[in-house]
Amino acid sequence: MKSFGLPELRHVTNPRDTTASSILDLCRRLVSIIHKSSKLTEKEIGLGAAQFFVLQKLSDGQSRSVNEIAELTRTHQSSVSVVIKKLVEKKMIASAPAPGDARKLSLRLSAKGKKALESSKIEAVQDRLLTAIDRLSAEDARELERLMLIVLSELSPAEQPAPLFLED
Structure with missing residues:
Protein backbone atom coordinates (compact mmCIF):
# COMPACT_ATOMS: atom_id res chain seq x y z
CA MET A 1 0.00 0.00 0.00
CA LYS A 2 1.32 3.44 -0.93
CA SER A 3 2.00 5.67 2.10
CA PHE A 4 2.36 9.05 0.31
CA GLY A 5 5.22 9.90 2.67
CA LEU A 6 3.01 9.52 5.73
CA PRO A 7 3.88 7.15 8.54
CA GLU A 8 2.16 3.81 8.17
CA LEU A 9 -0.94 3.48 10.34
CA ARG A 10 -0.70 0.72 12.88
CA HIS A 11 -3.56 -1.27 14.28
CA VAL A 12 -4.55 -0.30 17.79
CA THR A 13 -3.55 -3.20 20.01
CA ASN A 14 -2.63 -1.45 23.22
CA PRO A 15 -5.68 -1.39 25.54
CA ARG A 16 -4.78 2.17 26.59
CA ASP A 17 -4.95 3.24 22.93
CA THR A 18 -8.39 1.64 22.62
CA THR A 19 -9.57 3.37 25.80
CA ALA A 20 -8.16 6.72 24.68
CA SER A 21 -9.91 6.34 21.32
CA SER A 22 -13.17 5.50 23.05
CA ILE A 23 -12.88 8.50 25.40
CA LEU A 24 -12.09 10.81 22.49
CA ASP A 25 -15.14 9.45 20.65
CA LEU A 26 -17.31 10.08 23.72
CA CYS A 27 -16.02 13.66 23.92
CA ARG A 28 -16.86 14.17 20.25
CA ARG A 29 -20.36 12.80 20.83
CA LEU A 30 -20.91 15.16 23.78
CA VAL A 31 -19.70 18.17 21.80
CA SER A 32 -21.90 17.12 18.88
CA ILE A 33 -24.99 16.81 21.10
CA ILE A 34 -24.37 20.27 22.57
CA HIS A 35 -23.69 21.80 19.15
CA LYS A 36 -26.80 20.24 17.55
CA SER A 37 -28.95 21.39 20.46
CA SER A 38 -27.65 24.93 20.11
CA LYS A 39 -28.31 24.91 16.36
CA LEU A 40 -31.85 23.64 17.00
CA THR A 41 -32.65 26.41 19.50
CA GLU A 42 -31.13 28.98 17.14
CA LYS A 43 -33.33 27.70 14.32
CA GLU A 44 -36.48 27.38 16.43
CA ILE A 45 -36.40 30.54 18.54
CA GLY A 46 -33.30 32.49 17.48
CA LEU A 47 -31.29 31.79 20.64
CA GLY A 48 -28.17 29.77 21.24
CA ALA A 49 -28.06 26.99 23.84
CA ALA A 50 -26.61 29.25 26.55
CA GLN A 51 -29.19 31.99 26.02
CA PHE A 52 -32.03 29.46 25.96
CA PHE A 53 -30.76 27.85 29.19
CA VAL A 54 -30.69 31.20 30.99
CA LEU A 55 -34.09 32.19 29.62
CA GLN A 56 -35.61 28.95 30.92
CA LYS A 57 -34.36 29.76 34.41
CA LEU A 58 -36.67 32.78 34.41
CA SER A 59 -39.71 30.84 33.15
CA ASP A 60 -41.33 30.75 36.61
CA GLY A 61 -42.07 34.49 36.39
CA GLN A 62 -39.86 35.39 39.36
CA SER A 63 -37.49 38.36 39.21
CA ARG A 64 -33.93 37.24 39.79
CA SER A 65 -30.52 38.82 40.33
CA VAL A 66 -27.49 37.98 38.21
CA ASN A 67 -26.08 35.94 41.11
CA GLU A 68 -29.33 33.97 41.47
CA ILE A 69 -29.30 33.15 37.75
CA ALA A 70 -25.64 32.11 38.04
CA GLU A 71 -26.62 29.72 40.84
CA LEU A 72 -29.55 28.32 38.86
CA THR A 73 -27.34 27.72 35.82
CA ARG A 74 -24.44 26.47 37.98
CA THR A 75 -22.20 28.99 36.26
CA HIS A 76 -19.91 31.78 37.44
CA GLN A 77 -21.55 35.22 37.68
CA SER A 78 -19.15 36.73 35.14
CA SER A 79 -20.04 34.07 32.56
CA VAL A 80 -23.79 34.39 32.99
CA SER A 81 -23.58 38.20 32.83
CA VAL A 82 -22.43 37.99 29.20
CA VAL A 83 -25.48 35.91 28.28
CA ILE A 84 -27.87 38.11 30.25
CA LYS A 85 -26.59 41.21 28.45
CA LYS A 86 -27.36 39.60 25.08
CA LEU A 87 -30.84 38.56 26.23
CA VAL A 88 -31.57 42.10 27.46
CA GLU A 89 -30.39 43.47 24.08
CA LYS A 90 -32.75 41.03 22.33
CA LYS A 91 -35.53 42.17 24.68
CA MET A 92 -36.04 38.61 25.96
CA ILE A 93 -35.29 39.73 29.52
CA ALA A 94 -36.42 42.94 31.21
CA SER A 95 -33.84 44.56 33.47
CA ALA A 96 -34.46 47.12 36.22
CA PRO A 97 -32.66 48.27 39.37
CA ALA A 98 -33.37 45.88 42.24
CA PRO A 99 -35.78 47.17 44.88
CA GLY A 100 -33.79 48.23 47.92
CA ASP A 101 -30.40 48.11 46.16
CA ALA A 102 -30.06 50.10 42.94
CA SER A 110 -40.17 39.82 29.12
CA ALA A 111 -43.33 39.22 27.08
CA LYS A 112 -41.11 38.45 24.08
CA GLY A 113 -39.06 35.98 26.13
CA LYS A 114 -42.19 34.32 27.48
CA LYS A 115 -43.57 33.96 23.95
CA ALA A 116 -40.27 32.41 22.77
CA LEU A 117 -40.34 29.85 25.59
CA GLU A 118 -44.01 29.03 25.01
CA SER A 119 -43.34 28.35 21.33
CA SER A 120 -40.43 26.00 22.11
CA LYS A 121 -40.74 22.29 22.72
CA ILE A 122 -37.03 21.91 23.50
CA GLU A 123 -35.43 21.05 26.82
CA ALA A 124 -32.11 22.84 27.33
CA VAL A 125 -29.16 20.53 26.67
CA GLN A 126 -27.63 21.67 29.96
CA ASP A 127 -30.72 20.47 31.84
CA ARG A 128 -30.51 17.12 30.05
CA LEU A 129 -26.83 16.84 30.98
CA LEU A 130 -27.52 17.76 34.61
CA THR A 131 -30.30 15.15 34.75
CA ALA A 132 -27.91 12.50 33.43
CA ILE A 133 -25.27 13.48 36.02
CA ASP A 134 -27.87 13.48 38.81
CA ARG A 135 -28.72 9.87 37.88
CA LEU A 136 -25.15 8.82 38.71
CA SER A 137 -24.38 7.64 42.20
CA ALA A 138 -22.69 10.28 44.35
CA GLU A 139 -19.48 8.24 44.18
CA ASP A 140 -19.59 7.95 40.37
CA ALA A 141 -20.32 11.68 40.01
CA ARG A 142 -17.32 12.57 42.19
CA GLU A 143 -15.12 10.16 40.21
CA LEU A 144 -16.29 11.66 36.91
CA GLU A 145 -15.50 15.13 38.25
CA ARG A 146 -12.07 14.02 39.49
CA LEU A 147 -11.13 12.44 36.17
CA MET A 148 -12.42 15.36 34.11
CA LEU A 149 -10.38 17.76 36.25
CA ILE A 150 -7.24 15.73 35.54
CA VAL A 151 -7.85 15.73 31.79
CA LEU A 152 -8.83 19.40 31.65
CA SER A 153 -5.81 20.48 33.71
CA GLU A 154 -3.62 18.88 31.03
CA LEU A 155 -5.44 20.84 28.32
CA SER A 156 -5.66 24.19 30.09
CA PRO A 157 -3.80 24.43 33.40
CA ALA A 158 -4.97 27.96 34.22
CA GLU A 159 -8.25 27.91 36.09
CA GLN A 160 -10.76 30.50 35.01
CA PRO A 161 -14.56 30.63 35.11
CA ALA A 162 -15.99 28.47 32.35
CA PRO A 163 -18.47 30.14 30.00
CA LEU A 164 -21.86 28.62 29.39
CA PHE A 165 -21.83 26.08 26.55
CA LEU A 166 -21.08 27.68 23.16
CA GLU A 167 -21.11 31.19 24.62
CA ASP A 168 -17.66 32.75 24.30
Whole structure:
Protein backbone atom coordinates (compact mmCIF):
# COMPACT_ATOMS: atom_id res chain seq x y z
CA MET A 1 0.00 0.00 0.00
CA LYS A 2 1.32 3.44 -0.93
CA SER A 3 2.00 5.67 2.10
CA PHE A 4 2.36 9.05 0.31
CA GLY A 5 5.22 9.90 2.67
CA LEU A 6 3.01 9.52 5.73
CA PRO A 7 3.88 7.15 8.54
CA GLU A 8 2.16 3.81 8.17
CA LEU A 9 -0.94 3.48 10.34
CA ARG A 10 -0.70 0.72 12.88
CA HIS A 11 -3.56 -1.27 14.28
CA VAL A 12 -4.55 -0.30 17.79
CA THR A 13 -3.55 -3.20 20.01
CA ASN A 14 -2.63 -1.45 23.22
CA PRO A 15 -5.68 -1.39 25.54
CA ARG A 16 -4.78 2.17 26.59
CA ASP A 17 -4.95 3.24 22.93
CA THR A 18 -8.39 1.64 22.62
CA THR A 19 -9.57 3.37 25.80
CA ALA A 20 -8.16 6.72 24.68
CA SER A 21 -9.91 6.34 21.32
CA SER A 22 -13.17 5.50 23.05
CA ILE A 23 -12.88 8.50 25.40
CA LEU A 24 -12.09 10.81 22.49
CA ASP A 25 -15.14 9.45 20.65
CA LEU A 26 -17.31 10.08 23.72
CA CYS A 27 -16.02 13.66 23.92
CA ARG A 28 -16.86 14.17 20.25
CA ARG A 29 -20.36 12.80 20.83
CA LEU A 30 -20.91 15.16 23.78
CA VAL A 31 -19.70 18.17 21.80
CA SER A 32 -21.90 17.12 18.88
CA ILE A 33 -24.99 16.81 21.10
CA ILE A 34 -24.37 20.27 22.57
CA HIS A 35 -23.69 21.80 19.15
CA LYS A 36 -26.80 20.24 17.55
CA SER A 37 -28.95 21.39 20.46
CA SER A 38 -27.65 24.93 20.11
CA LYS A 39 -28.31 24.91 16.36
CA LEU A 40 -31.85 23.64 17.00
CA THR A 41 -32.65 26.41 19.50
CA GLU A 42 -31.13 28.98 17.14
CA LYS A 43 -33.33 27.70 14.32
CA GLU A 44 -36.48 27.38 16.43
CA ILE A 45 -36.40 30.54 18.54
CA GLY A 46 -33.30 32.49 17.48
CA LEU A 47 -31.29 31.79 20.64
CA GLY A 48 -28.17 29.77 21.24
CA ALA A 49 -28.06 26.99 23.84
CA ALA A 50 -26.61 29.25 26.55
CA GLN A 51 -29.19 31.99 26.02
CA PHE A 52 -32.03 29.46 25.96
CA PHE A 53 -30.76 27.85 29.19
CA VAL A 54 -30.69 31.20 30.99
CA LEU A 55 -34.09 32.19 29.62
CA GLN A 56 -35.61 28.95 30.92
CA LYS A 57 -34.36 29.76 34.41
CA LEU A 58 -36.67 32.78 34.41
CA SER A 59 -39.71 30.84 33.15
CA ASP A 60 -41.33 30.75 36.61
CA GLY A 61 -42.07 34.49 36.39
CA GLN A 62 -39.86 35.39 39.36
CA SER A 63 -37.49 38.36 39.21
CA ARG A 64 -33.93 37.24 39.79
CA SER A 65 -30.52 38.82 40.33
CA VAL A 66 -27.49 37.98 38.21
CA ASN A 67 -26.08 35.94 41.11
CA GLU A 68 -29.33 33.97 41.47
CA ILE A 69 -29.30 33.15 37.75
CA ALA A 70 -25.64 32.11 38.04
CA GLU A 71 -26.62 29.72 40.84
CA LEU A 72 -29.55 28.32 38.86
CA THR A 73 -27.34 27.72 35.82
CA ARG A 74 -24.44 26.47 37.98
CA THR A 75 -22.20 28.99 36.26
CA HIS A 76 -19.91 31.78 37.44
CA GLN A 77 -21.55 35.22 37.68
CA SER A 78 -19.15 36.73 35.14
CA SER A 79 -20.04 34.07 32.56
CA VAL A 80 -23.79 34.39 32.99
CA SER A 81 -23.58 38.20 32.83
CA VAL A 82 -22.43 37.99 29.20
CA VAL A 83 -25.48 35.91 28.28
CA ILE A 84 -27.87 38.11 30.25
CA LYS A 85 -26.59 41.21 28.45
CA LYS A 86 -27.36 39.60 25.08
CA LEU A 87 -30.84 38.56 26.23
CA VAL A 88 -31.57 42.10 27.46
CA GLU A 89 -30.39 43.47 24.08
CA LYS A 90 -32.75 41.03 22.33
CA LYS A 91 -35.53 42.17 24.68
CA MET A 92 -36.04 38.61 25.96
CA ILE A 93 -35.29 39.73 29.52
CA ALA A 94 -36.42 42.94 31.21
CA SER A 95 -33.84 44.56 33.47
CA ALA A 96 -34.46 47.12 36.22
CA PRO A 97 -32.66 48.27 39.37
CA ALA A 98 -33.37 45.88 42.24
CA PRO A 99 -35.78 47.17 44.88
CA GLY A 100 -33.79 48.23 47.92
CA ASP A 101 -30.40 48.11 46.16
CA ALA A 102 -30.06 50.10 42.94
CA ARG A 103 -26.56 48.67 42.42
CA LYS A 104 -28.07 45.28 41.63
CA LEU A 105 -30.26 44.29 38.70
CA SER A 106 -33.65 42.70 38.90
CA LEU A 107 -34.15 40.49 35.85
CA ARG A 108 -37.36 38.92 34.66
CA LEU A 109 -38.73 37.29 31.57
CA SER A 110 -40.17 39.82 29.12
CA ALA A 111 -43.33 39.22 27.08
CA LYS A 112 -41.11 38.45 24.08
CA GLY A 113 -39.06 35.98 26.13
CA LYS A 114 -42.19 34.32 27.48
CA LYS A 115 -43.57 33.96 23.95
CA ALA A 116 -40.27 32.41 22.77
CA LEU A 117 -40.34 29.85 25.59
CA GLU A 118 -44.01 29.03 25.01
CA SER A 119 -43.34 28.35 21.33
CA SER A 120 -40.43 26.00 22.11
CA LYS A 121 -40.74 22.29 22.72
CA ILE A 122 -37.03 21.91 23.50
CA GLU A 123 -35.43 21.05 26.82
CA ALA A 124 -32.11 22.84 27.33
CA VAL A 125 -29.16 20.53 26.67
CA GLN A 126 -27.63 21.67 29.96
CA ASP A 127 -30.72 20.47 31.84
CA ARG A 128 -30.51 17.12 30.05
CA LEU A 129 -26.83 16.84 30.98
CA LEU A 130 -27.52 17.76 34.61
CA THR A 131 -30.30 15.15 34.75
CA ALA A 132 -27.91 12.50 33.43
CA ILE A 133 -25.27 13.48 36.02
CA ASP A 134 -27.87 13.48 38.81
CA ARG A 135 -28.72 9.87 37.88
CA LEU A 136 -25.15 8.82 38.71
CA SER A 137 -24.38 7.64 42.20
CA ALA A 138 -22.69 10.28 44.35
CA GLU A 139 -19.48 8.24 44.18
CA ASP A 140 -19.59 7.95 40.37
CA ALA A 141 -20.32 11.68 40.01
CA ARG A 142 -17.32 12.57 42.19
CA GLU A 143 -15.12 10.16 40.21
CA LEU A 144 -16.29 11.66 36.91
CA GLU A 145 -15.50 15.13 38.25
CA ARG A 146 -12.07 14.02 39.49
CA LEU A 147 -11.13 12.44 36.17
CA MET A 148 -12.42 15.36 34.11
CA LEU A 149 -10.38 17.76 36.25
CA ILE A 150 -7.24 15.73 35.54
CA VAL A 151 -7.85 15.73 31.79
CA LEU A 152 -8.83 19.40 31.65
CA SER A 153 -5.81 20.48 33.71
CA GLU A 154 -3.62 18.88 31.03
CA LEU A 155 -5.44 20.84 28.32
CA SER A 156 -5.66 24.19 30.09
CA PRO A 157 -3.80 24.43 33.40
CA ALA A 158 -4.97 27.96 34.22
CA GLU A 159 -8.25 27.91 36.09
CA GLN A 160 -10.76 30.50 35.01
CA PRO A 161 -14.56 30.63 35.11
CA ALA A 162 -15.99 28.47 32.35
CA PRO A 163 -18.47 30.14 30.00
CA LEU A 164 -21.86 28.62 29.39
CA PHE A 165 -21.83 26.08 26.55
CA LEU A 166 -21.08 27.68 23.16
CA GLU A 167 -21.11 31.19 24.62
CA ASP A 168 -17.66 32.75 24.30
